[in-house]
Amino acid sequence: MFADIRTQINVIAALTIRELQNLMKGYNYGFAWALLEPLMFIGIMRVARSAFKGLTPPNMQPSTFLILGIVPFYMYIQAVGAVYKSISSSDNLLKFPRVTPVDLAIASALCDFCIYFALFILFIVFFSIYEGAWPPQNPLAVVAAFIALWMLGMGLGFVVGTAARVFPPLKQFVSYYNLANRMMGGMLFVITMFPSSFWPYFTWNPVLHCMEMLRDGWFVTYTSPVASPAYVMEWILGLWLLGLSLERFQRRVPYV
Numbered sequence: 001m002f003a004d005i006r007t008q009i010n011v012i013a014a015l016t017i018r019e020l021q022n023l024m025k026g027y028n029y030g031f032a033w034a035l036l037e038p039l040m041f042i043g044i045m046r047v048a049r050s051a052f053k054g055l056t057p058p059n060m061q062p063s064t065f066l067i068l069g070i071v072p073f074y075m076y077i078q079a080v081g082a083v084y085k086s087i088s089s090s091d092n093l094l095k096f097p098r099v100t101p102v103d104l105a106i107a108s109a110l111c112d113f114c115i116y117f118a119l120f121i122l123f124i125v126f127f128s129i130y131e132g133a134w135p136p137q138n139p140l141a142v143v144a145a146f147i148a149l150w151m152l153g154m155g156l157g158f159v160v161g162t163a164a165r166v167f168p169p170l171k172q173f174v175s176y177y178n179l180a181n182r183m184m185g186g187m188l189f190v191i192t193m194f195p196s197s198f199w200p201y202f203t204w205n206p207v208l209h210c211m212e213m214l215r216d217g218w219f220v221t222y223t224s225p226v227a228s229p230a231y232v233m234e235w236i237l238g239l240w241l242l243g244l245s246l247e248r249f250q251r252r253v254p255y256v
Helices: 001-023 030-051 060-088 103-131 139-163 170-185 194-201 206-218 230-250
Strands: none
Touching: 001 103, 001 230, 060 103, 060 139, 060 170, 103 139, 103 230, 139 170, 139 206, 139 230, 206 230
16 A cells, blocks of 8 residues: 555656646746746835835735735645646546546646745745844744645645536636635735624635734734634645545546
């Protein structure tokens, strides 16, 4: 059993490296894009710092506040899309006996995680030091929230990806869901910026809890009144169990 698990891990690692290599083919300078995009992002953040200064809590540094929301949120969106595409569409690699749709989905999402986690560390360390928000209050809590957000994205990707194999128009749901989460997922706000009477309408969303956990773990001056790691874990387990069960059930369903 352990030999099979080790073999499957090696398969996922090889597929992840392949995803990274294929990603680089779209850039003339290979990995140089990893330096160009952060420079562009830093410029955007400097502009956003002045543009959103009045919209960020007074006890949180603007650029650090925005990075803690924007980079993890885009990683979440990419994880949903990566798993969704891998599960809902066919791939020539599935002809190999050891490769399954789940392997392709995990490898694709892991590729996105590596990229966004590296960008997150680069940006958050630089701007937090620059703004005097370093060190974080609880680094482990920040990393745990980042990983939880990634796991949520993968779980949702498994669910909608398998469902899209029998109902392709479901793709529109992903777009609408991402749009709603941009406004209600806590990317650009914390829950204390709203009256407490509105909190029940926001706290159903596990993405908001992850965003609250990120800011709570970073800023000494902020303690989230709603963040619940147990609630997020329940969503992760539920989505993964449902998604993997649907994928297993649809193994014999032909791709459309």
